[in-house]
Amino acid sequence: MTPAIGPRPLSSLLARGVGFLILWVVLIGTTPINLLIGLAAAAAATWASGLLWPAHGGIDALGLLRFVLRFLPQSIVAGVDVARRAFAPHPMLQPGLVACRTSLPAGTARRAMCALMSLQPGKLPVAVDPDGTLHIHCLDQREPIKEQTAADEAAFCGMLRDGAGHG
Amino acid sequence: MADILTGAALFILAVTALGLFRVLRAEFAVERMMAVQLLGTGGAAALLLLGAASGTGAMTDVALLLMLFAAFSCAAFALGQASPSVEGAERREDGA
Amino acid sequence: MAPADAFTLLFVTAGAILFLAGTLGLLRFPDTLSRLHALSKADNLGLGLIVIGLLPQCDSVTAGLKLVCVWLLAQLSAATASQLIAGAVYRRKSGP
Numbered sequence: 001m002t003p004a005i006g007p008r009p010l011s012s013l014l015a016r017g018v019g020f021l022i023l024w025v026v027l028i029g030t031t032p033i034n035l036l037i038g039l040a041a042a043a044a045a046t047w048a049s050g051l052l053w054p055a056h057g058g059i060d061a062l063g064l065l066r067f068v069l070r071f072l073p074q075s076i077v078a079g080v081d082v083a084r085r086a087f088a089p090h091p092m093l094q095p096g097l098v099a100c101r102t103s104l105p106a107g108t109a110r111r112a113m114c115a116l117m118s119l120q121p122g123k124l125p126v127a128v129d130p131d132g133t134l135h136i137h138c139l140d141q142r143e144p145i146k147e148q149t150a151a152d153e154a155a156f157c158g159m160l161r162d163g164a165g166h167g
Numbered sequence: 168m169a170d171i172l173t174g175a176a177l178f179i180l181a182v183t184a185l186g187l188f189r190v191l192r193a194e195f196a197v198e199r200m201m202a203v204q205l206l207g208t209g210g211a212a213a214l215l216l217l218g219a220a221s222g223t224g225a226m227t228d229v230a231l232l233l234m235l236f237a238a239f240s241c242a243a244f245a246l247g248q249a250s251p252s253v254e255g256a257e258r259r260e261d262g263a
Numbered sequence: 264m265a266p267a268d269a270f271t272l273l274f275v276t277a278g279a280i281l282f283l284a285g286t287l288g289l290l291r292f293p294d295t296l297s298r299l300h301a302l303s304k305a306d307n308l309g310l311g312l313i314v315i316g317l318l319p320q321c322d323s324v325t326a327g328l329k330l331v332c333v334w335l336l337a338q339l340s341a342a343t344a345s346q347l348i349a350g351a352v353y354r355r356k357s358g359p
Contacts, residue, residue: 026328027231079308082301083284086291095297115342118349119307124300126349137296137349168268168320175275179282179309186286190298197351198295201302204344205289208306208337209282212313215333216275219320227329234333238340245347 013046020045053108058161067159071116078121085139096141097126100134100149104157113156120152169220176216183209200244207237267319274316281309295352303345310337 024038085092104110106128114125114134123145124137138145183205190202211230218226264272288301314334321327 023332026325027228027332029325075304075311076308078304079281079284082288082305083281086284086288086301086305091291091293093292093297095292095294111346115346118303118345119338119342121304122300124296124303124345124349126296126353135353137300139297139300168271171272172275175279175313178279182279182282182286186289186302189286189289193295195295195352195355197348197355198298200348200351201289201299204302204341204348205285205306207340208302208310211333211337212278212282212310215313215317215330219317224326227326227333230333231329231336234336234340238336238343241340241344241347245351 013050016049017042017046020049059159060161063159063161067155070155071119074121075119078119081121082139093139094141095137095139098136098138098141098145100136100146102128102132102134102149102153104132104153106130109160113153116156117149117152120148123148123152172216172220176213176220179209179216180213183213200241203237203240203244207234270319271316274312278309278312278316281305281312285309296349299345299348299352303341307337307341310334 020042021038024041025035028034028038102110102113104113110128114128117136118124122139122143125134126137127135129135134149136145136149186205186209187202190205191199193199210233214226214230214233218224218230282305285301285305288305289298292298292301311334314330317330318327321330
């Protein structure tokens with residue numbers, strides 16, 4: 001069940017497999033026959049995650065916690081912000097594209113950052129040029145989009161172990 | 168309590184239907200694709216509320232599947248739209 | 264009314280208002296990408312609030328965890344789908 005990509009410590013694979021099995025138990029339940037299928041499913045999921053996850057993409061637990069603690073309030077702000085603009089008598093909008101720089105190289109990390117950024121207030125990354133220019137659609141161009149993007153990126157990079165991705 | 172939850176579910180269904188009506192009348196295929204996402208989120212919320220109102224735990228499973236289908240059909244749509252020259256078009260699906 | 268029910272009522276109402284806001288955004292925002300903002304942010308927060316509101320009504324811990332799983336899946340789906348749709352819109356505008 002060990003994937004062929006890169007040497008991976010058995011303990012981390014095992015931990016991942018146990019995680020998938022717990023998810024299965026939460027979703028399906030603990031009847032023995034279901035548990036048997038769950039074991040097979042967890043093994044398959046571990047194998048697939050080995051293929052999909054980038055070879056040296058470690059996540060720092062503390063960094064992840066910090067990121068989540070920043071992300072949740074921000075995503076509430078994002079929803080309330082959209083609601084406020086939608087309920088206003090005249091929608092308070094000045095939509096447009098803003099170009100920002102990103103230091104993350106092309107790859108899973110950058111795509112993950114763009115996806116997470118699209119849940120943050122007022123911003124929606126739409127495209128990345130080969131030279132690392134992010135095109136971000138924002139609801140209000142008067143807001144300091146570049147500063148917010150830099151802060152988002154710093155928070156995201158704090159989650160990556162050994163600062164992976166800086167290039 | 169059950170009545171209130173059912174009422175909330177119906178309200179969300181109505182609001183989602185209104186949004187669907189708007190999105191499906193759009194002229195671009197891209198915009199119509201937003202309907203899938205809208206139906207996924209709104210439908211999941213309504214199902215969860217109905218499940219809590221009637222005490223059927225299985226409703227949660229249906230909501231889970233609905234969300235899953237929404238995600239996959241969006242990915243399939245984007246794969247069909249993607250032009251091979253654009254960066255990042257070859258590997259669309261990655262976990263956030 | 265029991266405190267748990269009041270909690271549920273509060274959060275479900277807030278969630279329903281956000282779904283309304285999402286649909287209003289879809290109806291009123293001027294361009295496709297702005298409407299995508301409304302869809303991915305407001306509706307998602309609405310679903311999140313409804314999930315939080317329904318947590319006290321769950322009869323077991325796993326049922327509650329399952330609800331949270333629905334929300335996590337919705338977050339993942341919304342993030343991915345909005346990226347894919349935005350990319351398709353952008354290519355359509357600037358593309359060949």
